[in-house]
Amino acid sequence: MPTETFFNLPEEKRQRIIEAAIDEFSRYSFHKARVTAIADNAGIAKGSFYQYFEDKKDLYKYLMETIAKKKMSYINKDMLLNRDKYGFFQLLREVFLSGIRFAKENPRLVPIGEMLLADKELLHELYGENMDRNNDFFKQLLKYGQEKGEVDPEADLDLLAHMLSVLTYSLVDLVMEDGKIDMDDMEIYDKMLYFVENGIKKR
Amino acid sequence: MPTETFFNLPEEKRQRIIEAAIDEFSRYSFHKARVTAIADNAGIAKGSFYQYFEDKKDLYKYLMETIAKKKMSYINKDMLLNRDKYGFFQLLREVFLSGIRFAKENPRLVPIGEMLLADKELLHELYGENMDRNNDFFKQLLKYGQEKGEVDPEADLDLLAHMLSVLTYSLVDLVMEDGKIDMDDMEIYDKMLYFVENGIKKR
Amino acid sequence: MPTETFFNLPEEKRQRIIEAAIDEFSRYSFHKARVTAIADNAGIAKGSFYQYFEDKKDLYKYLMETIAKKKMSYINKDMLLNRDKYGFFQLLREVFLSGIRFAKENPRLVPIGEMLLADKELLHELYGENMDRNNDFFKQLLKYGQEKGEVDPEADLDLLAHMLSVLTYSLVDLVMEDGKIDMDDMEIYDKMLYFVENGIKKR
Amino acid sequence: MPTETFFNLPEEKRQRIIEAAIDEFSRYSFHKARVTAIADNAGIAKGSFYQYFEDKKDLYKYLMETIAKKKMSYINKDMLLNRDKYGFFQLLREVFLSGIRFAKENPRLVPIGEMLLADKELLHELYGENMDRNNDFFKQLLKYGQEKGEVDPEADLDLLAHMLSVLTYSLVDLVMEDGKIDMDDMEIYDKMLYFVENGIKKR
DNA sequence: GATGAATGAGGTTTCATTCAT
DNA sequence: AATGAATGAAACCTCATTCAT
DSSP states (O other): OOOHHHHHSOHHHHHHHHHHHHHHHHHSOTTTOOHHHHHHHHTOOHHHHHHHOSSHHHHHHHHHHHHHHHHHHTSOHHHHHTGGGSOHHHHHHHHHHHHHHHHHHOTTHHHHHHHHHHOHHHHHHHHTTOOOHHHHHHHHHHHHHHHTTOBOTTOOHHHHHHHHHHHHHHHHHHHEETTEEOTTOHHHHHHHHHHHHHHHBOO | OOOHHHHHSOHHHHHHHHHHHHHHHHHSOTTTOOHHHHHHHHTOOHHHHHHHOSSHHHHHHHHHHHHHHHHHHTSOHHHHHTGGGSOHHHHHHHHHHHHHHHHHHOTTHHHHHHHHHHOHHHHHHHHTTOOOHHHHHHHHHHHHHHHTTOBOTTOOHHHHHHHHHHHHHHHHHHHEETTEEOTTOHHHHHHHHHHHHHHHBOO | OOOHHHHHSOHHHHHHHHHHHHHHHHHSOTTTOOHHHHHHHHTOOHHHHHHHOSSHHHHHHHHHHHHHHHHHHTSOHHHHHTGGGSOHHHHHHHHHHHHHHHHHHOTTHHHHHHHHHHOHHHHHHHHTTOOOHHHHHHHHHHHHHHHTTOBOTTOOHHHHHHHHHHHHHHHHHHHEETTEEOTTOHHHHHHHHHHHHHHHBOO | OOOHHHHHSOHHHHHHHHHHHHHHHHHSOTTTOOHHHHHHHHTOOHHHHHHHOSSHHHHHHHHHHHHHHHHHHTSOHHHHHTGGGSOHHHHHHHHHHHHHHHHHHOTTHHHHHHHHHHOHHHHHHHHTTOOOHHHHHHHHHHHHHHHTTOBOTTOOHHHHHHHHHHHHHHHHHHHEETTEEOTTOHHHHHHHHHHHHHHHBOO
């Protein structure tokens, strides 16, 4: 956790630091990223960095949390709360699209997450055992889909959740070119959804 | 490319070095992996390392090539050559399973590939533009599936190839726990295939 | 260029570092000189060295600049500015003597310059094409001498400039024994000047 | 001294080694030059190198001797033996020209000598005190010139010898561009001689 | 005598973190 | 709180030389 000092900082300065961190961690893996570069780009002294964070990992953890929260905020909460008004596949579509919107508006955050996912050692260190909240989310959703009779009742929800989770990531990866996303490329999202729907719907 | 000296080494020693390299690179990303550790674990002098490889990256590249070749060798070549004897989904199943067999027998090689995939900078440096041979392979296969009338003729092959590629990886990831695979867990592979088949087959 | 950090250092410490550098580079060629030795002798950590200079070459370049400036400062500027009050050979004598005075007071700087001059590769790297400002200086002087009618009007100024430049160096070399100069050995400078004067004066 | 083994080598092989050594030492100072490069370029095993020479310095010493001898061989011995038939300045001219001829035919040997001259430590180690045979040669010549009444009887022969020695080197340097010499550029040699003659002749 | 693999000391450089002001 | 200089462990890499075959 960042220190109290950090949270007492003027918003603007805190932003500058976060920005600089994002910039560095989106370009380089945790180990290659340099504290010096972050401090420099944020325009703060290296010493200050250690007044705000315990160490490099402390900032990194905080960043991951921030990112996770931000990503969640892209999901239309109303739809989830009133999910009964929508079909399962409509909800799924919303989840997919929220991922895309998030990536479009925060392209630099995408590789940060991906790099962490690849670094099992670090991942374990940060989250210990419970490292797939993402899957849990999809699993809940799928269960609901089964209950509503839209999803194949035989389906293995753990497997499906994992697949959906992975596909979301991959979709973002596919449409992101050089850190940019062509949001208008709507067709492709629906193609994937079409594929998924055929794959898992109840027949 | 490793030096001639390296290839002149007795098989046993070469293996020790490769083993040590795999050990290090499967645990740590390229940047965190240490030449010193590799040399130590291989039981050779640090100086010797540099008689065999130009630098850390040289060994790494060589390792990736070796891994790629090994992975390919797990695909049943006969089936590919006589693909007309098999249905498309039978072929796809073979490809999936080959990935699993490879992962089961070489569990430490899996994270090496995954870490590389996450390090865009390194990936680019090693392979430049043509970095998705994996996708190409699936695209060929899918095209064949369309020609045989088994795959949805409307399907976007680029998208599908990407998805299949990603799903293969994810499947391996899913069944690998602490570097071990439960091969007998056959059911899950077929579940995924079932899902995929429903998703993309011609109706 | 040294970093800002270096220039922020207390004068005393900066001097210690420069001293240590001079000590090392006056004894050993650029390639044999060791950063470690410099850091040790300056009483700073090796890491600090790299906070002050980009690398060994950075310090070396800076040292050469410093030396060049210092050497220039030994020339009596008044004489150059009011050169019309003096004969050409008087000016030349002043230039010669300035070289001697510089060498006498900074004996360790002499071999540094000489070693660089011998390392064509390094020389080229540092100065690119324009690496004989020394010659230019003498050429200007000689031109002036011709205009005043003191120097043989037929003389090839490029050649003469080169010769004078070389002779200055050699004179210093000659009178420097074990890094010390016997300044009182005035006679020898005049002998050389006598020789030069006879060689190039207008008849 | 090279080992007997070296001298027993077939002429052709010995030449190859010497060639490779010249190539390396003409490009790099003693310390930067690499034994490995020499062995490689000579097409011999690294181990063999140490069968022929005690160490890098041993080869270097031998090379310097060879060069010195070769350089001497360019002086017209007949003229020296029958020096009475020629004037002093004719002899001096011959010595100058021999230096030029040597440089023209062995351009790579020139920088080797120059680099050594700049490395006082090495120079001392190789030749101890008596490191100016070159000067001695010129001193003998000048003495003879005085005796014949052609050279200023007041002249300080040590100084003049030094100057002549230095000027010879510098002349070579001046006309050598990129390791090549324009021998037809005869005029310049005579200009320098003219200058020298005026400088030191008896009046 | 020839070979080429093996060695390790030693060099340069990087960087997270500490600390004095 | 802020600064930025100081540190040193540890990484990569080079190369002369030795040694077993």
